Amino acid sequence: MQLTEKHREYWSRNLNLTAVLLGIWFVVTFVVIWFARELNEIVIAGFPFAFYMGAQGALIIYVVVIWFYAKRMNEMDLEYGVHEGDD
Amino acid sequence: MNLKLIAGAAALALASSLAFAGSGAVADEFKWMTFAVFGLIIGVTMYVTYWAARQTHSTSEFYAAGRSVTGVQNGWAIAGDYLSAASFLGIAGLISLYGYDGFMYSVGWLVAYITVLLVIAEPCRNIGKYTLGDILAFRNHPKASKTVAALSTITVSTFYLTAQMVGGGVLIKTLIGIDYHISVIGVGVLMLAYVVFGGMKATTWVQIIKAVLLVTASILLVLITWGQYGFSLPGFLTAVIGDPKVQAQVAKLVGDAATTMTPEELGQRFLEPGLFLKNPIDQISLGMALVLGTAGMPHILMRFFTVPTAQDARKSVIWAMGIIGGFYVLTLFLGMGAAINVGAGPISALDKGGNMAAPMLAQFAGGGADSVLGNLFLAFVAAVAFATIVAVVAGLVLAAASAMAHDIYVGVIKGDHASPQEQVVAARVSSVIVGILAIYVGIAAEGQNVAHLVALAFAVAASSNLPAVFLTLYWKRANTYGIVAGMLVGAISAILLVMLSPNMTYPKAVIKEANKVLQGEPMQPAKEAAPARAASSFMCELFAMEGCVKSEPAKAAAAEKPAKPGAADKLIALNTRLATLTEAKDIEKAKKDIAATEKAKAKAEADLKKMEGQTTSMMGLEKPFFLLKNPGLISIPLGFLVVILGSLMFRDPRSEEMWDELYVRQNTGIHAEGATAH
Numbered sequence: 001m002q003l004t005e006k007h008r009e010y011w012s013r014n015l016n017l018t019a020v021l022l023g024i025w026f027v028v029t030f031v032v033i034w035f036a037r038e039l040n041e042i043v044i045a046g047f048p049f050a051f052y053m054g055a056q057g058a059l060i061i062y063v064v065v066i067w068f069y070a071k072r073m074n075e076m077d078l079e080y081g082v083h084e085g086d087d
Numbered sequence: 088m089n090l091k092l093i094a095g096a097a098a099l100a101l102a103s104s105l106a107f108a109g110s111g112a113v114a115d116e117f118k119w120m121t122f123a124v125f126g127l128i129i130g131v132t133m134y135v136t137y138w139a140a141r142q143t144h145s146t147s148e149f150y151a152a153g154r155s156v157t158g159v160q161n162g163w164a165i166a167g168d169y170l171s172a173a174s175f176l177g178i179a180g181l182i183s184l185y186g187y188d189g190f191m192y193s194v195g196w197l198v199a200y201i202t203v204l205l206v207i208a209e210p211c212r213n214i215g216k217y218t219l220g221d222i223l224a225f226r227n228h229p230k231a232s233k234t235v236a237a238l239s240t241i242t243v244s245t246f247y248l249t250a251q252m253v254g255g256g257v258l259i260k261t262l263i264g265i266d267y268h269i270s271v272i273g274v275g276v277l278m279l280a281y282v283v284f285g286g287m288k289a290t291t292w293v294q295i296i297k298a299v300l301l302v303t304a305s306i307l308l309v310l311i312t313w314g315q316y317g318f319s320l321p322g323f324l325t326a327v328i329g330d331p332k333v334q335a336q337v338a339k340l341v342g343d344a345a346t347t348m349t350p351e352e353l354g355q356r357f358l359e360p361g362l363f364l365k366n367p368i369d370q371i372s373l374g375m376a377l378v379l380g381t382a383g384m385p386h387i388l389m390r391f392f393t394v395p396t397a398q399d400a401r402k403s404v405i406w407a408m409g410i411i412g413g414f415y416v417l418t419l420f421l422g423m424g425a426a427i428n429v430g431a432g433p434i435s436a437l438d439k440g441g442n443m444a445a446p447m448l449a450q451f452a453g454g455g456a457d458s459v460l461g462n463l464f465l466a467f468v469a470a471v472a473f474a475t476i477v478a479v480v481a482g483l484v485l486a487a488a489s490a491m492a493h494d495i496y497v498g499v500i501k502g503d504h505a506s507p508q509e510q511v512v513a514a515r516v517s518s519v520i521v522g523i524l525a526i527y528v529g530i531a532a533e534g535q536n537v538a539h540l541v542a543l544a545f546a547v548a549a550s551s552n553l554p555a556v557f558l559t560l561y562w563k564r565a566n567t568y569g570i571v572a573g574m575l576v577g578a579i580s581a582i583l584l585v586m587l588s589p590n591m592t593y594p595k596a597v598i599k600e601a602n603k604v605l606q607g608e609p610m611q612p613a614k615e616a617a618p619a620r621a622a623s624s625f626m627c628e629l630f631a632m633e634g635c636v637k638s639e640p641a642k643a644a645a646a647e648k649p650a651k652p653g654a655a656d657k658l659i660a661l662n663t664r665l666a667t668l669t670e671a672k673d674i675e676k677a678k679k680d681i682a683a684t685e686k687a688k689a690k691a692e693a694d695l696k697k698m699e700g701q702t703t704s705m706m707g708l709e710k711p712f713f714l715l716k717n718p719g720l721i722s723i724p725l726g727f728l729v730v731i732l733g734s735l736m737f738r739d740p741r742s743e744e745m746w747d748e749l750y751v752r753q754n755t756g757i758h759a760e761g762a763t764a765h
Binding site: 007011018022059060062063066067069070073074077 | 206209397398401402404405408409412415416750
């Protein structure tokens, strides 16, 4: 199969999307844990910030990251005509 | 014939468990309930296997369920694969014992999934067929890359499989008291029935059933536990902080520092980091292996070959993340609920790692150890745990068997010229071989500490599979030479480092500990406070080398510690005291102390006997040379480095030619197997 200009564009947009989302993942996971003690100065309703992030915040952000990736990729598939199936 | 065999396997597994039930967490008079629930779950999964077996004839049907699994179904199956017994029971347990840190540990596993899904899953699905070997063979030399990929897959699966089999045997024994050997054989026979007859389709559906049961059980437990506090989060957390059992557990964990803390401060500490994860470098190493290893786990990669389109692959990822994420929010309540309702003491008395926290909470939520409902709940959770082990083991066996049959037999030995009939037979025969091997290894490894095998499986997957897959997909220059060299170096260095690490048994240390218990310890003079000391270099944090100064945290001044008596003297003293006691409560406590001391004495004597005459570990070392428990920090970068160097040093025209084709296909899925057929 011949590699077209369109495919290259699709590929680079795909890579950019992945890189941005991995960046968010990195901040939420590692940066927050690294600074857990400092961030714990922020107290919401009697409990420290890092507790909320660990207990729920990070999980919700992960699910949103994955949901956004799937949504964008599905849209891009249609836009570049590489969509599979009928749905 | 299949139906009869399947029914036979089910009957065998159930009958053997009935016949050999001893003592466990479930009281004898309620055992029938556990077996009824077990029987029901085994019956349902066997029916599913029968149904799947009728539809499994071709290679694609056996390895990839005919690419007919929908996104939602695959999402549940991935969640099922992910929520192994270790993560389901282990994490609720860690939270119940260590609070916040237990939770961070669980999130660590979920973190891993993002990398798999974003970077690896979709391109792999688009270029792969059935195995890891297929992905690498796309642009590298097919025979060479399939051989190393199969070797690595089998290594990773065997390590993980052994840990699961041993863990499963111990778990079933602890829960309902079935003999260890019978448990391992039962798990093995059931798992073989699923895989051999139903292939990927049965394995997938068993995972789905298990995941649904697991989530249902957890939601039920959380509703009951949280309902006591009117479904208020601050209310629940305040109860955790104010609970004397939680405060006592924290006081135990923080040691001397507890004397200066108020009860509220102790409770609050349970929700803060630092109780469980101590050596940060070791944690980073383990974290790297988990995050990157998940992406190289063959049984997880295989899941993405079962869906028909890229859209379905993405959809399955969203569902899997939602289910797993939701489940972990539930484990917070399960773990903390167990900490306040059951208490850390009874939990760690049944199992030191805390694995019994969720089952014990279930029993409590239903009304306690003597109630019918409590035992029904316990039976249900026990059955779910059992189904979990069987299902995860089935997935692993399928992965190892496909590496053997598809990569080695069909790809390398037959040079890809095998009739469809022959391929399916090869797949089934390999499954039986791997399954029997798993049962054998499970029995042989009885009583061994297998926790490091899980870490090792992830470390090998991260150091060997991941660099090869990642660079094949994303780096134009990657080629056969780099892939083969990198995979071998990654796997071997990971295994070797673990053999030199503190995970192994060092006779001298064991003997010293045992003698401490038996002969007591001399008086220790008071110590002055000492400031923290840094290691003399970073390498000294990793290896025990000549002239290294080990890092040590700051120490507070300690008062003089009196000499501790040996076990025999202690027993005499305890028994003398017992005779003078009158209050029922005190007598109870003294009896418990005596039982614990006797147990410790017996263990120390057994250890001494086992280690008699030995001075070095398997590798001939008196003490660990590699100081981390997990090799990831070194072996993962090494794996990547060798793939890169190997690829740069040699040229492979085919790897370069195929890049363009891979480039299109990995991201668009055009011409992906199965996609065109639908």
